[in-house]
Amino acid sequence: MSKQESHLYEFGPYRLLPQERQLLRDGEPVPLTPKAFETLVALVRRAGRLADKDELLKEVWPDSFVEESNLTQNVFALRRALGKGESGKPYIETVPKRGYRFLASVKVFEARGDEVVVRQHVRASSSQSGQEPTPRANGDHVSSDTVALTVPPADADAASAAALSLNVARITRPQISTRGGLFLGSVALVVVILAGFALRFGWNEESLKAREIKLRRLTESGKVRGAALSPDGISLAYVMMEGKKTSLRLKNIVTESEVVIVPPSEAGPVSPRFSPDGNFIYYGHREGIFQIPVFGGEPRKIASNNWSEFSVSPDGRQVAFPRGSSPGESSSIIVAETDGSSERVVATRRDPEYYVGWGPAPVWSPDGEHLTVVTGRHGEGVMRLVEVSLQTGVEREIKTQDVWQVIEYLGWTSASELMMTAQKKGEGNIQIWSVKFPGGEAARVTNDFNDYLNFSLIKNADKFVVLQESVNLHLWVFDKETGSARQITSGINNVDGRFGLAFAPDGRIIYTARDKNNYDIFSINLDGSEMRQLTKNAGRRNVEAVVSPDNRFIAFVSDRTGAPRLWLMNLDGTEARQLTPPSDNKENEELNPYFSPDGKWIYYTFSQIGKGSIWKISIDSGKSVAVSRTSKSVWGPAVSPDGRFLAHAVYNDEAKSPWQVAVMTLEDPSGKERFFNFPAFRQRVRWTSDSQSLVAIDDSFDGGNLWSNNVTTDERKQITNFSADNPFHFDISRDERYYVVSRGNGFRDVVLIER
Incomplete structure (x- = not known):
């Protein structure tokens, strides 16, 4: 000690x-x-x-x-x-x-x-x-x-x-x-x-190393969405959420005084970066990448068609970012001049291989002649590092001794050390890691229950700032008759229902919760009594549970044999069996099960190299049957109580707002799908008992509430009246009186780490 x-x-x-x-x-x-x-x-x-x-x-x-x-x-x-x-x-x-x-x-x-x-x-x-x-x-x-x-x-x-x-x-x-x-x-x-x-x-040696650091919290709002430390280590540029708006702020970490550089707006700044000389701040925006003087002024656009993280070259003359990584598309690494004069494609990958675009930015290697880039393969579930030549675009794999499920951010401190925020495969949280080369050995810098996201290094790398995130979710039951809600689960650092929850016909609630580093399935009464664990020590993820209409079975997704597959077990958790035939193909995943009203079929998402389609399979197993009739990527099936319609999420690349909810008829295979743009958090929907409306989480305002959306008249009605916390998942009781909701918050703040 x-x-x-x-x-x-x-x-x-x-x-x-x-x-x-x-x-x-x-x-x-x-x-x-x-x-x-x-x-x-x-x-x-x-x-x-x-x-x-x-x-x-x-x-x-x-x-x-x-x-x-x-x-x-x-x-x-x-x-x-x-x-x-x-x-x-x-x-x-x-x-x-x-x-x-x-x-x-x-x-x-x-x-x-x-x-x-x-x-x-x-x-x-x-x-x-x-x-x-x-x-x-x-x-x-x-x-x-x-x-x-x-x-x-x-x-x-x-x-x-x-x-x-x-x-x-x-x-x-x-x-x-x-x-x-x-x-x-x-x-x-x-x-x-x-x-x-x-x-x-x-x-022990590893944990003692992880404790040889000093942490200091620089923000306290829980609403930070990106941060950067100035080259002299004195100023913090950070993006602050204010309702649905974001602003860019500059804070002196010594005096703690701060000013607003870019005022709040709905399409506000993200991902701030300092220029190497400390005179400018770069930030992302819906319209591209912008540059602004460090103490404010008129922003200047330097790159367009960019929605990802980016990095600034050591000489401050270029920025690098990925472009495109959706299934069926190619993805590229782009380098643009900071004077806005031009951009060029450094390297391109073809589907199913891709450059990761949603998280880590390409970063300049210590030799200044390469970019270090995070790559993946659709459906594979792991991430890798490659070195890309700035001159030729040729790739070389950077090998480490560990397998990474998530790499959130990276940066070189020297030619022999790469810092990463990453989640090792089989573990539960994104931590800060130090990877030493040429051997590729990884050692923890942090070891706790938080997640660590993007970070910002300075030249001597003795201190850096990182975005620290914690999530806490509990189950709430909303009574539609009384308009009241009550919390039925509690605990610390919980994520109850984040990966699925459902009402059983007998009124019990089936939901996922964390058990140490795994996600398992639990059941609980409507009043919060008699909590029981139904799966344990069977893979890392047992999720997305739904209950058959006759109250006999639970269909769920489990990775106990490798990739996510469709499973069925009794209501008490016994006699679990895989529904679909065993497969060694880890690129294909089976997700989002949903029972037909008669309980004879289970509809599910079949994700093949990252692209989804809807299939169904008998509860007695057998051969799966294709249901969806579109070339678009679809997922999340929900069958109407009368059995006539199937609602699902869709990426409609023909629409201005491509993330939509679609409804297809199950009676007429030649019928056209209808597309809807009503607010729906992650496009999750459930039908009302009359098969006329879809219920979804509207998170377009602070927090979020459940709304019903009539698919014929487009009439919308608010159901819940939550004024705080964010809903993540929900389901509806058979009599439509009760709604169970996974609610809580994610807190993000900037932490200064010195080592």
């Missing part, structure tokens, strides 16, 4: 890590805003004592004057995140006109060199009068006991651990008192907690 003094606090199921800026519940992170986190630390440090409002305001906002309502809002958010303690009361008590008191018993672990000092703060009784509690004979007051333990070194063997255990026993016994029974139990847990340190923070 670090020689630097550090503290860890435990209360109830929670562990608070001020240095790591994390709150964990049963080992899983609890998402909090930075100021809410600092408020919690201030309260926990004063556990059992009155925390005066003025003290808290000065500690949490040391250099600013803020209204008391900011503190009140933080306490409200903390109570909501923490829930109630073992006594059934909130963890935080309001003392009228005075401040707040943290009521729970707190264990404090303090690292001092090779010792861990453990203190037990026994819970104080609550006081409605605002006076400090009076000590009583039964010990219901603030007290503190302390014990020091020697921590074994990072390479400690089992004997050292046993000695530590014995040391705990020896130290504990002399400190027992009639009041100290609680303390004995807490100290006896120290061995377990230290073992938790070893697992969570890593008394």
Whole structure:
């Protein structure tokens, strides 16, 4: 452990890590805003004592004057995140006109060199009068006991651990008192907690390397969409979401003063980049790439037909970006002059091979003669690195010792080190990695439950900024009759229902949730009771579950045999079997199952090298039958309750807004499809019981709500009345009274990392 003094606090199921800026519940992170986190630390440090409002305001906002309502809002958010303690009361008590008191018993672990000092703060009784509690004979007051333990070194063997255990026993016994029974139990847990340190923070070489960094949060809104650090390491350019608009801001990270460079607009800036001399900022826009003086001025377009990330050459004279990567298209690497005079194609790939266009930008290699580019193959599910010659366009693979499922961003720090934000195949989060060459060995820079997206390096690479993202989703049930909604799942860093949820005919809800690094299928009652896990230890992803109309079966997608395939199991999770014939072709995927109204067929998306079509298969297996009759890429089938129509998502390249919902008739194979442009988040739809309307998430305003869209009259009606949080997925009960919705938020902020 670090020689630097550090503290860890435990209360109830929670562990608070001020240095790591994390709150964990049963080992899983609890998402909090930075100021809410600092408020919690201030309260926990004063556990059992009155925390005066003025003290808290000065500690949490040391250099600013803020209204008391900011503190009140933080306490409200903390109570909501923490829930109630073992006594059934909130963890935080309001003392009228005075401040707040943290009521729970707190264990404090303090690292001092090779010792861990453990203190037990026994819970104080609550006081409605605002006076400090009076000590009583039964010990219901603030007290503190302390014990020091020697921590074994990072390479400690089992004997050292046993000695530590014995040391705990020896130290504990002399400190027992009639009041100290609680303390004995807490100290006896120290061995377990230290073992938790070893697992969570890593008394091992890789994790210790991952901790040899300093992190500092530079933004606190949770609404950042891109950032860049100036070459001198002093200024931060970042894009801020404001409702549906974005603005470009410039912030001095030393003084924390900031100005707006590009005001908010609906087609606002994205992906800021500094010029190497620090005089200009480049940013992406719906109309292309623009250049603007660092302190504002008139933007100048330097490239068009670009919707992806881009990078600036070391001499500031060129930008590089990918163009085109959709199935059936070619994709190219483009280099454009920053004076706007010209652009040229450096290299092109033909379908199914492509240059990744939605995330990482091509970056200049240290020799200045090549671009490092992320590539893929439609349907393969992994990403690779290649080096492309700027002169000839010839590719050479850059080999690493790991397989990458996602590469989000990259940048060279030197000729021997490539930094990446990436997700290793088989793991759950996008982390920061350092890849060393010529061997291609990858080592973690971060190791936590967040995702890390694009980043910005400076020349000496001793510090950089990165976009940190966390997502938290829970299930909510909306009652159409009463107009009310209630949350039925809870937890930390959850993504309940993100990859599918469905009502069963008996009223239970089937949904996906995270189980460690895997996604599995669970069921739960409408009131949130009797949660059961239906799949476990069978592949990384068991998702998109739907229930048969007779309440007997669940159809779902699983990768337990390799690529995503269609599976069927009983309602209780037993007797799982693959519906479609086994195949070694990992480029083809089977997705989005949906039962026919009679329960005899399952409609699904067959994705072949990234291009989707709709098929169906009998629940008794057999041969699949093609359903869709279009050359366009389609996915997400939903059959109307009367069995006459099939709705699905489509990429309609003939339309101005190509992402659409289509409806085809199942009765007349020669009938024409109808296309709709109503707002539909990810084009997910469900039918109303009368087969007249499609329900979808309209996210065109802040948050999002469910709307019905009549496919005959085009009439639209709002269903839910959510005012906060974003819906990701939903389904409708058979009687159409209840709607289950996966709701929550993704938080993105800029973190400065020094190493």
